[in-house]
Structures are given as structure tokens and as C-alpha cells.
């Protein structure tokens with residue numbers, strides 16, 4: 001028993017070193033990408049914003065079928081028609097991910113009408129551009145129900161079949177604000193931090209499940225309706241990401257089986273600095289970047 005424990009302790013740093021070298025080699029060499037032919041992809045919030053670009057990107061990269069969920073029929077229908085015209089089968093269903101009965105009911109409809117979902121993309125989210133004191137209680141609850149709890153219901157609805165098939169991927173479009181929260185969108189940052197914990201837990205929990213993996217993408221500010229009107233201090237220094245770039249990198253991360261992706265990659269620096277710098281130094285970085293005040297300059301998207 002004692003020898004076994006000593007052996008495991010000696011082995012651990014060797015394994016860590018091996019995986020660091022492997023990651024470095026993979027970073028330098030072109031990675032092998034899995035084919036999406038045969039994959040049935042469901043995207044929550046697939047009608048507009050990043051979700052719409054994700055749908056187009058999955059179709060472009062060869063997915064067999066797409067399913068879009070959302071609350072607004074007009075944009076779902078438009079995106080769906082565009083994908084069908086491009087030659088990929090696409091369906092849409094009205095579904096509010098905050099409503100678990102609706103999620104379970106629509107998941108059953110999807111299985112019967114379209115087939116088994118093999119890639120689930122949890123993308124739907126809302127933001128209330130108000131401080132804690134100014135937000136009404138229902139608005140605070142709504143963002144937790146959509147941004148966090150919605151993922152519980154969708155994942156519970158589709159993951160069991162993925163495990164049976166030994167083929168599946170759960171994707172989360174998270175946010176860098178989950179690791180570096182800022183004021184003015186306290187409900188959003190809290191929901192995204194909670195959603196990140198959900199994905200970290202799920203990713204580890206699926207380690208021994210062959211054929212089923214997870215990808216979490218953490219983008220910086222992206223040019224969609226979500227934070228429309230937000231004024232940042234140095235727009236040229238920190239320009240917003242294009243939603244098509246976020247979509248492309250997300251699909252690529254699924255195909256290369258990458259668990260966590262920071263967009264842009266320079267956001268890693270923020271996460272590292274956060275874990276080593278004293279709070280006063282971090283406050284200076286926030287003051288410099290203007291992130292203290294930028295959240296007060298937009299209305300939110302609910």
C-alpha cells in the first residue's frame with residue numbers, strides 16, 4: 001500500500017511533464033480534426049448572435065443536421081432557411097431553456113422528428129445591464145435560470161443518450177467574465193462563473209466515458225446585440241471579437257477535442273495575473289482598462 005502510494009507520487013510529476021510537452025507539441029504541429037459528418041448538432045440561442053454563426057460554421061464544416069432552439073421564431077426561421085439553402089438539413093423549435101418542462105418536452109420532439117443529438121451547444125444567455133441594487137429580483141433570477149440552470153436541463157435531456165451511444169460532445173459558450181468579473185453585470189458574471197464550475201465538473205466527470213467530451217469557450221467582448229452600445233476606454237487596444245471568429249474557433253475546438261479555450265488566447269494572462277497579483281494591483285488594471293465603468297454604458301439584452 002505504502003509502496004503504491006510512493007509510486008503514484010513519483011509518477012504524477014512525470015505524467016504532468018508528459019502532458020505539458022504533449023500540449024506544446026500539439027500547439028506547434030497541426031492537430032488531427034474529427035469529422036463532423038454524421039453529427040446532429042443542437043444549438044440553444046441558435047437564431048441570432050454567436051449562435052447563428054455557430055450554426056453556419058457547423059454546417060460549413062460538414063455537420064449532418066442542425067437543430068436551433070430559441071424564443072424568437074423570426075430569427076430562428078431566417079437562420080434555419082439560410083442553412084437549409086446552403087444544403088444542410090436544419091430544423092428549429094421554440095424552446096425557453098429556463099423552463100425545464102419545455103426543455104424535456106422539446107428534447108423528446110427533437111428525438112422523434114430529427115434523431116439523436118450528438119453535439120449539444122449551450123449558447124443561450126441574457127444580460128441585465130444593471131447593478132445589484134438597481135436590478136429587480138425577477139430579473140436577477142431570470143439570468144441565473146437561463147444562463148446557468150438552462151444548461152442543467154439541456155444536458156440532462158441529451159447526455160444520457162450520448163453516453164449510451166458512446167458518441168457525444170457538450171459545448172458551453174461561456175465568457176471571460178466568469179473568471180474576471182466586473183461590476184454592472186453582477187447577475188451575468190455570477191451566472192457565467194457558476195456555468196464554468198458546471199462545465200469543469202462535467203468535463204472531469206466524463207473522463208472515463210469513452211466517446212463523450214466537453215468544450216468550454218471563454219470569449220472576450222464580442223460584437224453582437226448582447227453588449228451593444230457598451231463603451232470601452234481603449235476600443236482600439238481592446239477591440240471586440242467578431243462573432244464569426246468565435247464560432248470558427250468553437251467548432252475547431254470541438255473537432256480537436258479541446259476542453260477549454262480562451263478567446264483571444266491573451267486572456268490567459270488575465271487569469272494568471274489574477275491568481276498572483278495583490279488585489280490593489282488588479283484594481284489598477286481594471287481602472288486602466290475602464291472595465292469599472294464600461295458596464296454602465298449599455299442597456300442589456302434579455
Ligand SMILES: NC(=O)c1ccc[n+]([C@@H]2O[C@H](COP(=O)([O-])OP(=O)(O)OC[C@H]3O[C@@H](n4cnc5c(N)ncnc54)[C@H](OP(=O)(O)O)[C@@H]3O)[C@@H](O)[C@H]2O)c1
Pocket residue numbers: 044045046047048049050051069070071072073075095096097098122123124125126146173174175176218219220221222223224225226227301302
Ligand atoms: N457578446 C459578447 O460580448 C459575449 C462575450 C462572451 C461570451 N458571450 C456568450 O455568447 C453566448 C451568445 O451570446 P451573443 O453575444 O450571441 O448574445 P445575443 O446576440 O444576445 O444572443 C443570445 C441568444 O440566446 C438566446 N436566448 C436568450 N434567452 C433564451 C432562452 N431563455 N431560451 C432560449 N434561447 C435564449 C437568444 O434568442 P431568443 O432571444 O430568440 O430566445 C439569442 O439567440 C452567450 O452565452 C454569451 O454569454 C457573449
